[in-house]
Amino acid sequence: MLCLTGDWMAQSGRVPALPPDGLKGIGSGQTLAFDTTGIGRWDSGLIEFLWDAKRAAIAAGASIDGATLPPSAQKLLGLLPDGEPPPPPARRRGLGPLNWLGGVTLEFLTETGTLTTLLANTAKGGALILVGRVRMRPVDLLANIKDAGPSALLIISVVNFLLGAILAFVGAIQLQKFAADIYVANLVGVALVREMAAVMTAIIMAGRTGGAYAARIATMLGNEEIDALQVIGIPVEDYILLPSILALILTMPLLYLYGCLVGIAGGGVVAISMLNITVAGYVQQTLGAVPFDQFVFGFCKSIVFGILIGVTSCRIGLKAGRSAADVGIAATRAVVTGIVGVIVLDSLFAAIATVVGF
Amino acid sequence: MADPKLRKRDESPLLALKDVTLAFGPKVIQHDLSFDVRRGSIFAVMGGSGCGKSTVLKSMIGLLRPRNGSILVETEDYWAATEARRTEIGRRFGVLFQSGALWSSLTVGENVALPLQMFTRLGAAAISRLVKLKLALVGLENAEDQLPSDISGGMKKRAGLARALSLDPDVLFFDEPSAGLDPITSSRLDDLILNLRDGLGATIVIVSHELPSLFAIADDGVFLDARTKTAIAHGSPAQLRDSCPDPQVEAFMRRERPEALTAGKDTSP
Numbered sequence: 311m312l313c314l315t316g317d318w319m320a321q322s323g324r325v326p327a328l329p330p331d332g333l334k335g336i337g338s339g340q341t342l343a344f345d346t347t348g349i350g351r352w353d354s355g356l357i358e359f360l361w362d363a364k365r366a367a368i369a370a371g372a373s374i375d376g377a378t379l380p381p382s383a384q385k386l387l388g389l390l391p392d393g394e395p396p397p398p399p400a401r402r403r404g405l406g407p408l409n410w411l412g413g414v415t416l417e418f419l420t421e422t423g424t425l426t427t428l429l430a431n432t433a434k435g436g437a438l439i440l441v442g443r444v445r446m447r448p449v450d451l452l453a454n455i456k457d458a459g460p461s462a463l464l465i466i467s468v469v470n471f472l473l474g475a476i477l478a479f480v481g482a483i484q485l486q487k488f489a490a491d492i493y494v495a496n497l498v499g500v501a502l503v504r505e506m507a508a509v510m511t512a513i514i515m516a517g518r519t520g521g522a523y524a525a526r527i528a529t530m531l532g533n534e535e536i537d538a539l540q541v542i543g544i545p546v547e548d549y550i551l552l553p554s555i556l557a558l559i560l561t562m563p564l565l566y567l568y569g570c571l572v573g574i575a576g577g578g579v580v581a582i583s584m585l586n587i588t589v590a591g592y593v594q595q596t597l598g599a600v601p602f603d604q605f606v607f608g609f610c611k612s613i614v615f616g617i618l619i620g621v622t623s624c625r626i627g628l629k630a631g632r633s634a635a636d637v638g639i640a641a642t643r644a645v646v647t648g649i650v651g652v653i654v655l656d657s658l659f660a661a662i663a664t665v666v667g668f
Numbered sequence: 669m670a671d672p673k674l675r676k677r678d679e680s681p682l683l684a685l686k687d688v689t690l691a692f693g694p695k696v697i698q699h700d701l702s703f704d705v706r707r708g709s710i711f712a713v714m715g716g717s718g719c720g721k722s723t724v725l726k727s728m729i730g731l732l733r734p735r736n737g738s739i740l741v742e743t744e745d746y747w748a749a750t751e752a753r754r755t756e757i758g759r760r761f762g763v764l765f766q767s768g769a770l771w772s773s774l775t776v777g778e779n780v781a782l783p784l785q786m787f788t789r790l791g792a793a794a795i796s797r798l799v800k801l802k803l804a805l806v807g808l809e810n811a812e813d814q815l816p817s818d819i820s821g822g823m824k825k826r827a828g829l830a831r832a833l834s835l836d837p838d839v840l841f842f843d844e845p846s847a848g849l850d851p852i853t854s855s856r857l858d859d860l861i862l863n864l865r866d867g868l869g870a871t872i873v874i875v876s877h878e879l880p881s882l883f884a885i886a887d888d889g890v891f892l893d894a895r896t897k898t899a900i901a902h903g904s905p906a907q908l909r910d911s912c913p914d915p916q917v918e919a920f921m922r923r924e925r926p927e928a929l930t931a932g933k934d935t936s937p
Contacts (some may be wrong), residue, residue, distance in 0.1 A: 320798055321836055323789035327797070353836040358801045386867035389860075390804045633772030633817045 315348030320355035328362035338371030368392045431547040435439045442598050446552045454557030458519045470569035474576030491585040495595035497578030503600045507569040512615035516648025520623035524644030527627025528637040555620030562616035563609045619648045682871045688737035697723045703890045710872040712889035719894035721875040752874045762832030763841045768824035770816035777812035777828045783834045802830040822853040839871045846878040859883045891917050
């Protein structure tokens with residue numbers, strides 16, 4: 311006989327555990343009964359204790375007589391299993407480092423294959439547009455262009471203007487020492503047009519648009535919208551990837567050119583206000599310092615950056631999980647991959663340009 | 669010994685809606701709603717799709733302030749109380765949302781543990797034991813370490829129910845508990861609801877239009893009408909089916925079209 315008295319309220323912070331020797335003396339074939347005459351208020355705390363006692367008694371080969379328990383407690387106890395749940399299957403132990411290496415290699419190869427297929431199918435869709443067999447909704451392309459282009463102008467303006475101003479500040483302090491104030495225009499122009507405007511614009515777009523693409527596609531995956539597209543037979547590449555990547559390919563070079571102009575203007579404001587330079591002088595010096603082919607170089611880089619951001623963010627969205635947390639993970643991963651990818655690609659461009667003497 | 673949990677049943681109403689009007693901006697969803705939910709009862713909010721059942725539930729659980737009227741919890745006006753007091757009252761409520769609404773970044777066990785960690789002074793070991801208990805009550809003792817994305821729809825509902833039970837609520841709200849479940853799983857969930865009502869002594873409010881479930885478990889209810897935007901009948905589902913004067917309600921409860929019912933009556937001798 312187990313005698314229970316007092317309050318058993320888990321919500322008041324009390325869930326007494328059955329002591330290990332609590333059922334000492336109860337053996338096989340015996341019956342555990344309860345005396346609950348002195349019991350006060352109770353909730354899950356009592357049920358938890360009774361469940362412990364039930365399992366311990368059954369494990370010892372005894373049986374339970376719950377007839378003296380409150381009827382509602384009897385009902386709840388009846389819902390609970392008699393034994394402990396079976397332990398989860400033990401993990402297979404293998405050759406750790408070798409397994410890891412094999413897994414990583416397989417994952418890398420699979421991912422490379424998937425990404426290549428995705429890129430090929432998207433390019434095929436783009437080619438079909440050129441020959442007039444459009445399989446993409448133009449309205450989606452326009453919406454994506456609006457989102458990636460005009461909506462991003464403000465942040466592109468602010469960042470590039472301040473970037474140009476910072477370059478001019480740094481340059482002005484150094485160049486004043488050599489009475490070479492006018493070369494601030496060269497510094498700002500070359501740095502922005504050749505490297506900084508393209509890279510900064512791409513980093514902004516990776517954070518802003520790439521993250522949004524990944525989050526949107528991951529959400530669509532969670533809502534089974536991607537499954538619906540596949541079942542109906544609409545290629546995901548045409549419906550989702552093509553408008554997104556095309557929008558970036560079309561807007562990134564234009565945003566780059568716009569970023570160059572705004573950045574040069576930012577540098578000009580600092581140079582003209584700090585140094586002995588006129589507006590006409592700054593413009594003339596900039597035009598002389600930055601040949602047209604430098605713009606072409608930055609323009610081409612922007613297109614490649616656009617493809618990189620579009621493809622990686624869409625791919626990351628497509629392979630995300632189906633929960634809300636997975637959407638956040640996909641967006642973060644897309645931004646990080648986009649930024650790192652842009653910087654790595656830019657380094658490659660810089661190395662190639664140096665090798666070919668550009 | 670008298671069971672304090674069973675003794676609660678059939679006393680004064682635990683919840684009462686008095687002339688409640690619910691609206692989203694200018695759009696009125698339901699107006700002048702009045703009904704009582706008795707302690708220990710299983711109360712059904714019934715009606716066709718789009719009549720505002722879930723909106724009524726939202727106002728009862730503190731997610732939508734009524735435009736007019738009052739919602740009384742025991743004798744206290746819920747929406748006239750301060751936010752802190754409303755939160756305190758809300759801890760007496762357990763809610764099972766239509767999709768389970770499990771927090772996807774937490775395991776099933778962590779979902780059940782979180783309210784206990786936030787609102788009780790229990791230690792980690794006691795919380796772990798209570799989590800196991802709640803999951804065992806709903807038959808999910810093996811799913812504690814699984815993520816919501818890894819379990820089936822029926823398991824999600826049961827895990828949501830275990831979470832709703834975590835703070836031993838006085839009132840359990842169910843939004844379409846049978847939606848998306850096969851008949852067997854649905855029937856098991858009905859049994860579980862009945863067992864939990866009897867075991868926990870909780871009052872249960874169910875929003876549903878699944879007639880087999882309603883007939884099996886509900887002992888009181890209200891029928892909402894989408895056309896007139898108010899309650900047009902009160903009573904248990906069986907009463908509404910067998911003796912409701914409103915032909916629309918009767919037809920709904922018998923799963924017939926209103927015109928078929930009228931035609932049947934016209935041709936009867």
